[in-house]
Amino acid sequence: MADERGRTLAEKVWDAHTVRRGEGAEPDLLYIDLHLVHEVTSPQAFDGLRLAGRQVRRPDLTIATEDHNVPTVDIDLPIADPVSRTQVDTLRRNCKEFGVRLHPMGDAEQGIVHVIGPQLGLTQPGTTVVCGDSHTSTHGAFGAMAFGIGTSEVEHVLATQTLPLRPFKTMAINIEGTVGESVTAKDIILAVIAKIGTGGGQGYVLEYRGSAIESLSMEARMTICNMSIEAGARAGMIAPDETTFAYLEGRPHAPQGADWDAAVADWRELRTDDDAVFDAEVHLDANELTPFVTWGTNPGQGLPLGAAVPDPTAIPDENERFAAEKALSYMDLQPGTPLREIAVDTVFLGSCTNGRIEDLRAAAGVLQGRTVSEGVRMLVVPGSMRVRKAAEDEGLDRIFTSAGAEWRQAGCSMCLGMNPDQLQPGERSASTSNRNFEGRQGKGGRTHLVSPLVAAATAVRGTLSSPEDLN
Amino acid sequence: MEPFTKHTGVGVPLRRSNVDTDQIIPAVYLKRVSRTGFEDGLFAAWRGDEQFVLNQEPFNRGSVLVAGPDFGTGSSREHAVWALMDYGFRVVISARFADIFRGNAGKQGLVAAQCEQADVELLWKLLENEPGTEVTVDLAEKTVRAKDFVATFQIDDYTRWRLLEGLDDIALTLRHADEIASFEGQRPSWKPVTTPLAAS
Numbered sequence: 001m002a003d004e005r006g007r008t009l010a011e012k013v014w015d016a017h018t019v020r021r022g023e024g025a026e027p028d029l030l031y032i033d034l035h036l037v038h039e040v041t042s043p044q045a046f047d048g049l050r051l052a053g054r055q056v057r058r059p060d061l062t063i064a065t066e067d068h069n070v071p072t073v074d075i076d077l078p079i080a081d082p083v084s085r086t087q088v089d090t091l092r093r094n095c096k097e098f099g100v101r102l103h104p105m106g107d108a109e110q111g112i113v114h115v116i117g118p119q120l121g122l123t124q125p126g127t128t129v130v131c132g133d134s135h136t137s138t139h140g141a142f143g144a145m146a147f148g149i150g151t152s153e154v155e156h157v158l159a160t161q162t163l164p165l166r167p168f169k170t171m172a173i174n175i176e177g178t179v180g181e182s183v184t185a186k187d188i189i190l191a192v193i194a195k196i197g198t199g200g201g202q203g204y205v206l207e208y209r210g211s212a213i214e215s216l217s218m219e220a221r222m223t224i225c226n227m228s229i230e231a232g233a234r235a236g237m238i239a240p241d242e243t244t245f246a247y248l249e250g251r252p253h254a255p256q257g258a259d260w261d262a263a264v265a266d267w268r269e270l271r272t273d274d275d276a277v278f279d280a281e282v283h284l285d286a287n288e289l290t291p292f293v294t295w296g297t298n299p300g301q302g303l304p305l306g307a308a309v310p311d312p313t314a315i316p317d318e319n320e321r322f323a324a325e326k327a328l329s330y331m332d333l334q335p336g337t338p339l340r341e342i343a344v345d346t347v348f349l350g351s352c353t354n355g356r357i358e359d360l361r362a363a364a365g366v367l368q369g370r371t372v373s374e375g376v377r378m379l380v381v382p383g384s385m386r387v388r389k390a391a392e393d394e395g396l397d398r399i400f401t402s403a404g405a406e407w408r409q410a411g412c413s414m415c416l417g418m419n420p421d422q423l424q425p426g427e428r429s430a431s432t433s434n435r436n437f438e439g440r441q442g443k444g445g446r447t448h449l450v451s452p453l454v455a456a457a458t459a460v461r462g463t464l465s466s467p468e469d470l471n
Numbered sequence: 472m473e474p475f476t477k478h479t480g481v482g483v484p485l486r487r488s489n490v491d492t493d494q495i496i497p498a499v500y501l502k503r504v505s506r507t508g509f510e511d512g513l514f515a516a517w518r519g520d521e522q523f524v525l526n527q528e529p530f531n532r533g534s535v536l537v538a539g540p541d542f543g544t545g546s547s548r549e550h551a552v553w554a555l556m557d558y559g560f561r562v563v564i565s566a567r568f569a570d571i572f573r574g575n576a577g578k579q580g581l582v583a584a585q586c587e588q589a590d591v592e593l594l595w596k597l598l599e600n601e602p603g604t605e606v607t608v609d610l611a612e613k614t615v616r617a618k619d620f621v622a623t624f625q626i627d628d629y630t631r632w633r634l635l636e637g638l639d640d641i642a643l644t645l646r647h648a649d650e651i652a653s654f655e656g657q658r659p660s661w662k663p664v665t666t667p668l669a670a671s
Contacts, residue, residue, distance in 0.1 A: 148547035160644045437491045
């Protein structure tokens with residue numbers, strides 16, 4: 001009997017939020033616990049509400065911040081780009097009109113939407129979290145069902161606090177073992193994406209499991225879940241455990257007192273049952289992983305740092321070969337060049353993937369007593385104003401500036417270059433962000449995705465490097 | 472949303488896989504707060520190249536895009552769908568679509584027709600050998616036709632029904648307002664709310 005079979009973590013969270021089951025081809029109606037809003041994907045949704053004479057059903061389950069467009073310098077001045085300014089002003093007007101809590105530029109709680117949700121304790125195990133941003137998968141690190149949506153769905157959630165959806169398929173990503181020195185969560189997820197491909201997760205929610213995942217901090221788990229979308233997945237999840245509870249306890253919006261006890265009792269049930277069956281399973285050996293970097297123009301085109309630029313003529317599949325040729329041409333790379341010899345102009349440390357305090361600590365540990373290579377520009381952009389303040393309290397900002405890096409205000413910044421932080425045509429970056437798409441960081445810019453440790457070491461040597469290369 | 476039953480228009484071969492939404496519309500074009508006018512951002516980086524397919528007659532008048540696998544990956548930006556539709560596209564054909572893009576397309580009335588890659592290859596050859604060939608996409612019978620070429624495509628039945636009827640998703644959901652309210656009444660009291668905390 002299907003009913004007697006155990007359930008996966010994803011199925012448990014889904015079932016607990018099903019307002020009504022769809023009949024036949026009809027989707028289920030899923031209740032949304034938390035809706036995160038930012039300035040880029042919401043203006044047309046609020047317009048839609050106004051046109052239809054609808055209200056925000058649950059402003060108390062909705063929170064907004066300004067992150068994609070905001071400059072990371074001179075934030076006390078009006079935004080110089082008039083179009084960006086209009087978009088930010090529009091969010092402010094909409095939040096005021098519809099009663100949505102907003103953390104604007106300069107506010108102590110402002111930051112990248114996926115950094116502030118967990119930081120405030122709003123992202124909790126077993127919740128459903130959506131945002132008009134594909135990296136919403138980040139919140140799955142807490143055992144939440146969290147996924148990115150388009151603007152029509154943003155409007156749908158604002159109006160109804162629900163979404164009509166078919167259940168996602170489930171895929172287990174089993175990672176056993178212990179990672180070596182200088183191997184981080186970023187290297188793990190880049191290796192996963194290289195293994196299953198940018199379309200490998202389509203239609204699935206990925207559950208990351210195994211001893212290598214259980215030993216990770218919450219911040220590292222967020223890095224992993226964050227990039228689930230780069231494997232094409234709807235969401236990524238990790239079962240909550242003591243690490244999760246310890247991170248949440250005492251956060252501003254975490255339950256308190258008897259509520260905390262009730263919540264933790266509930267959260268402890270959020271594990272995949274032993275007899276549950278995943279629709280697909282993938283295995284990875286953590287012991288074999290080394291620092292991983294991308295060479296191409298999608299996040300699946302990655303290799304260990306010790307490898308060389310691949311030779312497209314050796315790729316049997318015609319479409320993949322053609323894609324690799326196009327990527328190498330765009331990236332201006334020659335087959336056979338050792339990845340360690342690739343010189344960069346810019347190093348970007350930040351983003352919803354790697355802009356949290358542990359990421360800054362890791363990079364600062366490498367940069368302490370060292371200097372950024374001549375001719376290399378390094379931008380350090382904290383994921384939130386809270387992260388920025390914590391870093392300053394620890395003196396990390398002085399390590400970065402002494403090394404010659406630029407210490408910036410919080411935002412999405414050069415991850416997608418909607419603000420002035422962009423690559424110039426032909427410039428090459430080592431970036432701790434999540435996408436190496438053509439032009440992502442600025443028209444004609446070339447991006448290599450790396451971990452914070454590799455970013456810092458690369459800044460010092462000027463070519464793609466791991467900390468061991470500095471000794 | 473306008474109902475969609477059948478569409479015929481010039482087919483455009485886009486021989487690329489992994490066309491991410493940053494390629495469909497770069498981030499600098501996402502700053503508008505209106506719902507229209509995104510056609511200038513469509514494939515903006517590629518349109519600088521005069522060899523690019525949309526810079527050539529008669530493909531610049533196309534309305535059925537035939538693309539490689541993994542179309543619409545990456546960012547959730549619905550602007551990608553708006554840019555395609557504002558330019559004049561009504562259908563995208565591909566062997567694999569990214570989930571969020573497919574969802575966004577379905578909300579806006581852009582048909583994301585999933586065909587076998589072998590059929591995509593046949594269509595590419597046909598459209599390249601005979602530029603201007605019209606492609607007919609019939610949503611009721613789930614077929615793609617061009618000259619002698621006929622193939623079926625996949626689309627989920629619910630999206631297909633909504634597109635055929637031109638139905639508004641929010642209105643459909645609001646028919647279940649009572650069930651939503653009843654669900655809300657049973658949520659645990661410790662679930663988080665975003666209401667600002669009192670200053671301590």
